[in-house]
Amino acid sequence: MFAGAALAVLGVASLSAPELWVRPWVPAAVGLIALATLIALGSGRLGSRLAPASLPLVPVLDLLAVVVLHADAEIPRNVGLLACFPAFWLGFSQRRRGLVITAIAGLVLGAGMALRIPSTEGVVLTANSVGAVLIPVSLIGAAWLAQRYTEHLERQQAALLQREQERGALLQQHAADGILLDAIFETVRIGLVLIDASGKVERINPTLRDHPAMQGSGARAAMLDATFLELESRRPIRRPETPFVRAARGESFDNDVVWAQRPGQDLIAITVSSRPLMVDGDFRGSIVAVDDVTSYMRMLEDRDEFVALVSHELRTPLTSIGGYLELVLDEELPEHVVGWLHTMRRNTARLRALVEDLLIVGEMARGELRLEVERIDLRELAQDAVALLAHRARRRGVRLELVDGPSAWADGDPRRIAQVIENLISNGIKYTRDDGSVQVVVTDDRDGPTIAVSDDGIGMEPEEAARVFERFFRSAEARASGVQGAGLGLWICSMISQAHGGSLRFTSRRGVGSTATFSLPAAAQR
Template sequence: MQGASESPDPWLLTLQHSPIGMAMVGLDGRLLMVNPAMSEMLGYDVEQLTQRGFQELTHPDDLDADLALFEQTLAGDIDSYRLRKRYLHADGHVVWGDLSVALVRGPEGDPLHFISQVLDITAAERERQSLEAIFETVTVGLLLIGPDGRYERMNCRHQETMQLPFPDGHEGEAGQLGHVFHLDGHRRMEREDMPSYRATAGEEFDDYTYWVGDDPATRRAFSTSARQVRGPSGEPLGAALAYQDITDLMRAMKVKDEFVSSVSHELRTPLTSVLGYLELLHDNGTLADDARAQVQVVRRNALRLQALVSDLLQVGQVQEGRLRLQYAEADLTAVVQDAAEASRSLASRHGVEIGVEAPDRVVARVDEQRVRQVLDNLLSNAVKYTGTEGEVSVVLREEPDSVVIEVSDTGIGIPADEVDQVFGRFFRGSGALEQHIPGTGLGLDIVSSIVAAHGGELSLESEVGRGSTFRVCLPRGPA
């Protein structure tokens, strides 16, 4: 039986079998003992390493910091230290190590030697440097916020833009107010609206758009996205935000909208004159039947052009913030029934049935003309996208503080990846394009604007080949 005095030294066992580089270092820095892991990490055999000091194995740029901590420990100012530093491999390449050093003292407190542990972090360091390079070179502003709302880090791109909204400096805390405006360029953002505050509160969002800067001539527009950062157990660690400068895009969109509005205004006057003379021609009793039919074709197409111009003008009003609602009490049951009746002529030509389900009377304080416009657009779309022998239904129902209107069809449906785009200006779905269904892509944008102006909500459920349901929820009175 092996005696206790013959038992292997636990320190030597740990040294030899540790996967981490370990060494016993003399007070002069010479390596007295090293393990195989250290030998493998630096490319020298054990004997070669024990003939060297850590000074000649350390990268020159990191040596002064290591020596300073080494001397402080030897002097008794500190007991141990930790340092991320570079070593020189036997073949000349750099090895990054996470170094931990502790001084071993004798019974009387005299320093005997140092124990060093070195974790090879070369791969991790390269990845960190790569991420650092990406972090600093992307054209998007990046910001990391801690769970307490304090700014922890930002890249140079974001740092460059901070002066515009915060000319007096930033305190590094989420929700600080500055020259930050909503999209109308007039209303300053409150603390709860600031993207940094929303992200700190746990929100995640995309394309949150606003203007920054006190001077309208030099303002910049930004689109911001936020994601929560969580630990391995799901614990909140903060939030990451990305800021994209979209000033050029916003100004280009404004120029486009101004152009569309200007052209629409210019078209309206001559078009009104054309329609007036077409009415006179149509009513002229001396006109031959074939000429009258030709005038009717021209008149029908002129009316289509007038509807398009009206839609463009409506879009321009929304964009310029000039969409005003005229509130009054209205019986929505009557509005729904009138809209359905007006659409039945078009529906019959397409072989589509329109059904209405509504209480006898539903009164709400709304802009009746605008609500009728919403219904006309939704019904027109439903009929166009529903095949022969299809059905369109309008359901009106009351809820405690609102009224809900649903327009459903049994038409071609909308692909899932297009549902979020259908309310965008000029958007035409793939089904409409493939089947050459006429349209401008403005109707649903107008519907969305009118519902939003009422303080309501508009949603869509659709399945390809089964049909779609547009749901409009309006408050009973002005929002």
């Protein structure tokens, strides 16, 4: 480009002054330009060796050609602007060194023009005066801008390269994480299911895919035609509340135990956990863990059957013992013997109550709980329970109170509902402090009647309160207090509540007290 521009300028100048080619300065400058051009157009290998050399030969020759041209007094002064081309090249390729070379060339050109100022006048004087400043400044400015632009480009390239390296490292890490997750997904010994945001099963690992319960159809189809049952009552779970539908909604839950059954297959017990997959705050699906706990649940059933068998065998002799104790107590006996017999009767009654609870547990576990439903007034049942347990409260100095209110009608088995109310009030009396209080509140609204039993007793921690409906569970405080109990009462109450379509809730605070709330559906209109 520089050679073309220089030849064009010289061609135009020679039209008005052909004698330029006779003087030695112009042919010498053209020779330098030609030499620089030949070097630039030379082989790539030669050029690659010269470009990074200690002296930037091509642009230096171009600058030298401009200086030689300026040695001719007849050459127009603005020809010096041609030096901007090599100045930019030097600033771009040689940075500070190129800037120094350009500054030297610019000062030489400026000095040459300044030396001609005394011998010129008019327009030529003005051209030399302006050129003495403009040419050096223009050349230095071009080289400086080229240097700055090059440094800016290098910084951008370095930043891009770093980002590309980081992106490559991130992609490698993602690939390694993907391989690791795939290995875990395929080798873990519990069933794993990947569900997308629409609820579609995307992936099932071999542990679940090869399970015997999955045989006979594809794993995805097998999961769709399965029926899920509640663990204790074995009632069908409504589809919106089944584990996989909940997981598809993005719910997070741990160790939900249910029965699963497919047509033509035996029941299996599974424990299900789910976690939603969130990416940048967006729900992308869920990962569901499924574990077969059938053998464990069958073992619990065997235990329940054994307990039920033993309890059934114990009920008859305990009834006989109790009867004979009543007969003996009717006789005239020494006072200390009567005291022993009363102790025997109390412990026999306690043992009979425990046996009855164990028999009820067996019935409920086998789904054999039978209800004789009729229209009942929950407040009336609460009044009877309070009257029945008032003497126990008085013995401990506990204030037992039924808050006044209207009747609360429901449909239920009066014997079973009374059992729930009595158990809740009995627990309140047992676990409150001496001289404490137990309050019974019966309410009725459009959702149905509710009875709440509150005490100001020892209470318990929230994590213990969440387990009170488990069979045989007793809080650490209850065990340490020496209060008698087997941890079955609230479980039985919960099962009775579920059988009636109701609910039973329990809240507690350590050192403040507890509240059990029993709700039933509203009575049907008659």
